[in-house]
Amino acid sequence: MSQTALIYPSNTAPFEIGTRPIPSPEDDQLLVKVMSAALNPCDSLAQQGLIPFLKVFPAVLGIDVAGIVEKTGSKVSGFSAGDKVFFQGYMFDSNQTGYQQYTVVPSDIVSHIPSNLSFDQAASVPLAxxxxxxxxxxxxxxxxxxxxxxxxxxxxxxxxxxxxxxxxxxxxxxxxxxxxxxxxxxxxxxxxxxxxxxxxxxxxxxxxxxxxxxxxxxxxxxxxxxxxxxxxxxxxxxxxxxxxxxxxxxxxxxxxxxxxxxxxxxxxxxxxxxxxIYGSGHWYRDLSIPAWKAIGKWLEEGVLVPPKTTVIGGLAAVPEGIQRLKEGKISGEKLIVHPWE
Incomplete structure (x- = not known):
């Protein structure tokens, strides 16, 4: 089965709306329907060809993700289909990124969205x-x-x-x-x-x-x-x-x-x-695994609060949003897109 995605065809090339296969979760992963994804300055760096580790094309970017669990891997515990979750995507594996309708994530570095947060608010949190x-x-x-x-x-x-x-x-x-x-x-x-x-x-x-x-x-x-x-x-x-x-x-x-x-x-x-500092929960799992276990409670209790968010549209709005980030026009907020719009 295929899904709609924002494709980055090659280094420094313009983004394109296209399709790609829906990934299947491995034993320790969740398949998530992406409801909200947040833009980041690293998207602009990638689009300018300034992230040397990004070498596999066509690629899909987007590393702030919130959505609904669609399916769980055979070894996953603590999550079920229908759960609302948020997590940091992984730029170097396009099956684990957010500018598409479905993505996968390792189940040990993901958190349930507390009831006091929306998908948009949850998507504003992970990378930062x-x-x-x-x-x-x-x-x-x-x-x-x-x-x-x-x-x-x-x-x-x-x-x-x-x-x-x-x-x-x-x-x-x-x-x-x-x-x-x-x-x-x-x-x-x-x-x-x-x-x-x-x-x-x-x-x-x-x-x-x-x-x-x-x-x-x-x-x-x-x-x-x-x-x-x-x-x-x-x-x-x-x-x-x-x-x-x-x-x-x-x-x-x-x-x-x-x-x-x-x-x-x-x-x-x-x-x-x-x-x-390289802010990767995928690289530094010794710290990120306990952090992802704690963050949901911190947000629920208000010990930690998310930033302001602004929804700019669907996947087609990403390039303009990235340009605004590049030009320094965004301050004190996160830009959010909805891949299903």
Missing amino acids: FVTAFVGLFHSTGMRIAPPFSGPTVTAEDSTILIIGGSSVVGFFAIQLARMAGFKRILTTVAPKHNDTVKVVGATHVFDRAAADLEDQIGAVTGGDLVYVYDAISSQDTQNLGWRLLSDTKPGILAVVHDAAQTEASPKKPQESKWLY
């Missing part, structure tokens, strides 16, 4: 949540103990800077830092987003365009900052984060795009790290 979670808690990131049983950061002067708190990754990083127990959560945003980031846990909010931004942040941290999560990761923001790290204590700058460190970057203590 996982990227924030990996950056803060995984061994490839800041190595903070994850808050599965409550706060793990106990120091009264614990401080973290999240650059770009109104981005969806930054939005989740603020919430997870609060859950982990950070007492001071600093963030940079456009002033229109001040209230949004304060509600979810930011304690100090700075205008990202302020001429004296570095001085303002330095006045709060006193030069002792050891944790910076850069959810924007332009060359300018990465360099800002690195400069703001302590000159005397080992610190960590986590970035979500290729690291921009150069020989001209200021010297920091030898143990300081400038780390590129």
Whole structure:
């Protein structure tokens, strides 16, 4: 049987609406009818040919997915046909992506959608949540103990800077830092987003365009900052984060795009790290499996909240939406498409 999908025919080629076979779930997978899929900047990078690992074409993109379980593999437990679920797709296997009507997902990295969330809200969560979670808690990131049983950061002067708190990754990083127990959560945003980031846990909010931004942040941290999560990761923001790290204590700058460190970057203590974070629940299952077991409860209880969403149409709306992301016209929200429209 075939389904409608948004096909990416070859590297840098325009998207096309087409058909492809409906995948069959393996023993440990779910077959899911995709009700909502969210757009991400990585879709734009892929379409520009800037994701070197994407080599199998024609491909289907879309890695934020919510839908209804259609069928379960023979070894799956805990899920049944009809369940509402959400999960992170896998860009390197077109049977596991969201810009199509049906997809498959390993059953250990998927969660039931809590009753207080819509499909659209659930689809806004996976990639940004996982990227924030990996950056803060995984061994490839800041190595903070994850808050599965409550706060793990106990120091009264614990401080973290999240650059770009109104981005969806930054939005989740603020919430997870609060859950982990950070007492001071600093963030940079456009002033229109001040209230949004304060509600979810930011304690100090700075205008990202302020001429004296570095001085303002330095006045709060006193030069002792050891944790910076850069959810924007332009060359300018990465360099800002690195400069703001302590000159005397080992610190960590986590970035979500290729690291921009150069020989001209200021010297920091030898143990300081400038780390590129790859937010894949498929790659880092040691952390993502327990995270997917916990996230449904966190969302249901309101400990974690999803970002604003805007539905832009069906699969045919994806290219225009990706262009808006590429041009920096989307801030503080997730664009959603419905593959059945």
